[in-house]
Amino acid sequence: MSYWKKLFHIGVTDEMDFRLARRIVLSNQFAFIIGFVTLIFMVVFASRKNFDFVPFIVLLFIASFIWFCNYWTFTRLSRLITCLTPAAGLLFMNVSLKFGDVSKIDILHYATPRMLILGSAVLPFTMFTPVERRYVWTAVLIILGLAFGYDAIHQLAGVDHQTIGFENDFYTVIYEDMVVLAIMILASSGFMFSLGHQYDLKSQSLLADALQQTALLQRKEDEMRKTMEELEESRKKDDARNWISKGISEMIAILQSGDSDNKMDKILSSMVRYTGMNQGALFLAEENEQNETFLKLASCYAFDRKKYVDKTIEPGSGIIGQAFLEGELCYLRDVPSDFIHITSGLGQATARHVVIVPMKINKKVEGIFELASFTPLQPEHFELFHQLGETIASFISSNRANNSTKILLQKAQTMSEELKANEEEMRQNLEELTATQEAMARKEREYRDRIEELEKNLDQFRKEMVRTT
16 A cells, blocks of 8 residues: 555555545545645745744644544544634634734735635535434534634634725625525535435445345355265265275175285285385284293284294283283374384485274284384275275184194194094904904804813713623
8 A cells, every 4th residue: 555545545444334434535635735735835925024823833733633533443533623713714814814914914814715615514414424414414514614604703803894994885794695695505415415415325225235135145155064064075085985885895705815925924914005005914823732821923914023032922011912902093193213114215304294003803902013104094985994904814824724624624623534544444343353252152062062072082982881880
């Protein structure tokens, strides 16, 4: 904003009604005109003898006071002063000039100024709005008082035309002209003032309609924007659901593939690449000979393996062990610089975001996978990880159940073969036992026949002995 514009807009604010603001600007401009004209008259009359600077200094003070009032928001007072200054200043200067050399004064000095003073009655109609009628008529009555009290004021100052020696039989005609002029000024100004008020009311009505239409359009725009935001939000949710579904499908395809070699490596690397992560590790829950559970590193992706020298983690040990016990997802933000490093051909960097996801099915944790990233994770990441945890846990549980079933089938088959072998051996033993029993029966019959034969021989021997005797 230029210097002149700042000067003319003293006291004007952005939230102010434009009609009031325009009148304040007009008062500032009028104050500038008063000051400028006063300075010109001071320069022109400065060379005259006995020139009185007091009236001009007073006018300069009044012009400055108008700006001062506007600056401190006394805008009605400033505009009232603006309306009265021309009439009061002209009267004051006219009276002051009559104290000088009276030879340069004629009857026109008593007729013309009062007409100019009366003409300034137009100013209140331009300086005030229709709602400020009280100030309008206050200023008009003061100006009319100065105009029609022109001679009385001169008489009080002792410089009236009779005292100075001007006599004119037609002097009273001035009052008749003043009445006519006053009626014309007030009628025309009042008509224009009323017409302006009507235009203001019409403008206000149009402005109210425009504001109503604007408000209606604004509401429709807000509704449309809200609808667009809802559609955009719905689209984002659909994209997130599609992204999650696609990721789950890809992981399931890997899990269901016939290639069982390095399946955990494939699922982990695919998970890291699909989610845009930078590192990953996968631990499976195992049991030792004493039936004690521990976590064993089954796969890792882009990790410095020095972090996992042991490759086993006890339940409750560290963040991973704690997540295994609690069975809840753990998300770490702004992890320490020495927590984890990502190594590439460009050097090493610290991953600032780490998520640890239990692979849980039916409240049983089958393992843990840990992922690290440079960038924060989004809500859809956590939903994907949650579903992947259940999916992989289900696969691990099913795989373990299948392995257990295979082992049991192998054991059952082995036992069946052993039973068959034992049955064959028992059959052979039974045949040998049967043959042995048959042989023993034959021997028994032979022994019985031999005994019978021996008994017969013995009886015969006894009989012969008896005969011999």
